Amino acid sequence: MHISDGVLPISVSVAAYVAAGAGVAVSLRFLRPEDLPKIAVVTSAFFVASLISVPMGPTSVHLLLPGIVGILLGPAAFLSIAVGLILQCFLFQFGGITALGVNALMMGVPALVCAGLFRWLQNGDRRRAMCSGALVGGLGTALAACFLALFLATAGENFFAAAKLALVAHAPVVILEAVVTAAMTGFLFRVKPELLCLPPRSKWRGKGDCSL
Amino acid sequence: MNAALSWLESLLVLAGLLSPLMLPMLYFLLYRPKRRDGLASPIDSLDARAARPSFFQRWHCGLKVACLLATCFLFISPRGLAVCLADVAIALLATALSRPSWRRVLARLAAMSGFLTMLLLMLPFSGAVQAGEPTYSLAFLPDSLPLRLSGLGAATLIILKATAVALLMEPMLSTATLADTLHGFRQLGVPASLTQMLLLCHRYIFVFQHEAARMWRGMRLRGFVAGANAASLFAIGNFLGMLFVRSFERTQRVYEAMLCRGFTGEMPRAAAPPMTARDALKALFWLALAVSPLVTEMYFADFMRFLGE
Structure with a gap:
């Protein structure tokens, strides 16, 4: 769920803009220019993937995917998520232009955490990759929900109930996201392991394209 | 009151x-x-x-x-x-x-x-x-x-x-x-590299949505019906994985083609009229x-x- 315009105090919006802008600037500085088109393409793939609705009981939800972005892009995940959110705001008004900073922090920081955790947990075993994929997929969504609740709570005491509701509403999505991420990680491990940015100690040493 | x-x-x-x-x-x-x-x-x-x-x-x-x-x-x-x-x-x-x-x-x-x-x-x-x-x-x-x-x-x-x-x-x-x-x-x-990325992404979204729709139609032709169960979720996970693999491979080809046509990290555009x-x-x-x-x-x-x- 994205935060809309006008919900948070302007001071929080502007501060989040500055923080997210700094994050994007750091990502851009550490990237080689030739990697940018690759990240752009992966970002649009995530964008399309997040439009697919997954059935959940009588209703359906769309996936947030911060975990998967972290797994695939590593440190570039923050940039990718920021670009994806800008496009979602430009095209569909998911989140608003003044709340872009808040939304980028809300999704981008969990993606960075997921990226680090996933790399740390790998040892080149497929079952382990799938388990850590599930953990990271669930954790990414759960962290995003926590950030959402935290940001809503900065808007004042009135928003505490809405923040709690936002936390609870994300619980089923956490489970869905964990299962889908595990399946996807297992699939990629078999089909194209170099996409997973496995660390050097795995048996795919040297083959991995972790420059992204 | x-x-x-x-x-x-x-x-x-x-x-x-x-x-x-x-x-x-x-x-x-x-x-x-x-x-x-x-x-x-x-x-x-x-x-x-x-x-x-x-x-x-x-x-x-x-x-x-x-x-x-x-x-x-x-x-x-x-x-x-x-x-x-x-x-x-x-x-x-x-x-x-x-x-x-x-x-x-x-x-x-x-x-x-x-x-x-x-x-x-x-x-x-x-x-x-x-x-x-x-x-x-x-x-x-x-x-x-x-x-x-x-x-x-x-x-x-x-x-x-x-x-x-x-x-x-x-x-x-x-x-x-x-x-x-x-x-x-x-x-x-706003940094030029960010705007270039946005431009590329906006172009690619349509390509990949088309690709995703094609793959989804293929899944349905093979009898896939999305339901709220683990098998469906695994199928969707594999579907997303395939989407990423295809988009990565496509990137490689497109990027090489861009280099062949003289891409230097900046898209050429016509000069904007002055203020x-x-x-x-x-x-x-x-x-x-x-x-x-x-x-x-x-x-x-x-x-x-x-x-x-």
Whole structure:
């Protein structure tokens, strides 16, 4: 769920803009220019993937995917998520232009955490990759929900109930996201392991394209 | 001060609280978007109407983006109900002047309605009741959960602000080609590499949505029906994995082709027309219009009251 315009105090919006802008600037500085088109393409793939609705009981939800972005892009995940959110705001008004900073922090920081955790947990075993994929997929969504609740709570005491509701509403999505991420990680491990940015100690040493 | 409402009044209040949901309903009734199961309907390109002449289309891109972005932040700054209503009116005027696709304007408003309805349902009933604040007990809620007018006011302000900013998006983004709009953002200090990425992404979204739709059709032809079970979720996981593999391989090919055609990290684009006095006048006019409600409230409140007496 994205935060809309006008919900948070302007001071929080502007501060989040500055923080997210700094994050994007750091990502851009550490990237080689030739990697940018690759990240752009992966970002649009995530964008399309997040439009697919997954059935959940009588209703359906769309996936947030911060975990998967972290797994695939590593440190570039923050940039990718920021670009994806800008496009979602430009095209569909998911989140608003003044709340872009808040939304980028809300999704981008969990993606960075997921990226680090996933790399740390790998040892080149497929079952382990799938388990850590599930953990990271669930954790990414759960962290995003926590950030959402935290940001809503900065808007004042009135928003505490809405923040709690936002936390609870994300619980089923956490489970869905964990299962889908595990399946996807297992699939990629078999089909194209170099996409997973496995660390050097795995048996795919040297083959991995972790420059992204 | 607590007033108990009858069942009829309570139901009317509930209908009012759920009213933002009218927008998606209206959207579905008017436009009946085709949904292929599981996949969203095809996305409209952001700048499909960029060539339509309008007040905003003829404005210098950098100035337009700067003025409208400043207005967005102005509209979310603290302000009263009357000013917010005037902001929405100004934004609506701007939208009409930009000759937009009204379908997308409605789709934008509908996209926000879920979140805003959540706030409208939560804010009036949460938070501590101030001493002397008027509250209302709804017939189907316990007396310990009264509706607070201040919470309702706060939620209404948020909805008006979000609507005003959302209405400004069409004039800002769809009255020039995306390359020109992003060049406008660049003139505001957004790094070139970021705008290049946005441009590439906007191009690729359509390609990949087509690809995803093709793969999804293939899955359905092989008998896949999405359900809420582990097998479906695993199939969707594999589907996403395949989408990423294909997009990565495509990237490699496209990037090599771009290098062969002399890509240096910067897309060539035609030089933008220079800023003229007319553009500057437009900017002055727009900024004056945007701050007018606030100025009216600040300086002429006494005058208005005097007129009222």
